[in-house]
Amino acid sequence: MYTQCPECLTVYKLEAELLVPACGCVRCSHCETVFNALGTLAAQLPPEPFTRLTEHALDRDPPLAGVAVFRPRPATEDVTPTPLDEPANTDGDAFDTHDDTEDFSQLTFTPRFAKPRRRSWRTAAWVLVCTTLVLGLGAQLAWAKRDVLIADATVGPLLASACDALGCRLPLVSAPSQLRLLARDVEQHPSVQDGLLITASVHNDAAFAQPYPVVTIVLSDANGQRLAMRRFQPEDYVGDAAIRARGLAGGATTAMVFEVQDPGQRAVAFAFSFD
Incomplete structure (x- = not known):
């Protein structure tokens, strides 16, 4: 903050602590004049050049301090009740007084937040x-x-x-890679001319039941040349619809029988695959 001596016009920079001892009055170190620093007190200096600082009127009503940042709590007073004078009776004896103060020392108070609330x-x-x-x-x-x-x-x-x-049934999970061909055999069909009867024994290595696969059979000659191929759907080699619905149980082995046309004497090898 800044203030100005009214006699020599010297401007001083001062702190608020200097205004406390003499209620705002200070002594000019240049001309020894004692003056009220509040009359020209300013937070900042005006732009130069300047001669005098703005003077404030000091005879107005005190301003209202409205922005409070702290207020101490009022101290609780320990009020001790003063005993009343005991009135005397007509016989000169004092009246008997009874202590009607209730004892609340045994009461237990439950905090509001600890009380159970009813759920709506x-x-x-x-x-x-x-x-x-x-x-x-x-x-x-x-x-x-x-x-x-x-x-x-x-x-x-x-x-x-x-x-x-x-009492329900899990859906069947297809895992053809876990089907293993144990044995296979090819023989002439007993009742169909130019027909072959192919029998295969298949094991389900999975621990869960899976649907009967689509079986592909390929017949080839001695040179590995493919002579015939057929894809068998489950209904082609499993006639019972209930058995097809149950699927091939986990760890179970089943026999599959397929009927194919004989491609001739050149067919010497055949291969199975599961889809």
Whole structure:
């Protein structure tokens, strides 16, 4: 802050602590004049050149300090009740006084936040809706990943046990790579001329049931030249629809019989593949 001596017009820079001892009055170090520094007190100097600082009127009503930053709490007073004078009776004896003060030392006060609150029906309905949505989302994800879950070595048996208990049936998971050909045989068809009867024994190495595969049989000659090929759908070699619906159980072995036309004496080799 800045102030100016009214006699020699010297401008001084001062701190607020200098205004406290003499209620704003200071002594000019140049001319020894004592003056009220509040009359020309300024936060900043005006642009040069200047001669006098702006003077403030000091005879106005005190301004209102409205922006409070701190207010101490009022101290609690320990008020001790003053005993009343005991009135005397007509016989000169004092009246008996009774202490009617109640003893609250055994009371237990429970904080408001610790009291149980009753849940409204809206809260229960909201929780029910959220739970239903979460379960529905979980069911959708499980159905989308059903093949992976059923084929899993840990989750698959648990799902199978749950379905056995509930009387349901797990969907079949196709895994042709886990079908293993154990034995095969080709012989002349007993009742069809120029026909061959091919028998194959297939084992399901998977721990879960899978649908009967599409079987491709290729007949070739001694040079490996393909002579004939046919793809057999499950209904071509499994006539019972109920058996096809159950699929090939996990770890089970089944016999498959196929009827093909004899391509002649040149056919000396045949191959199986599963799709």
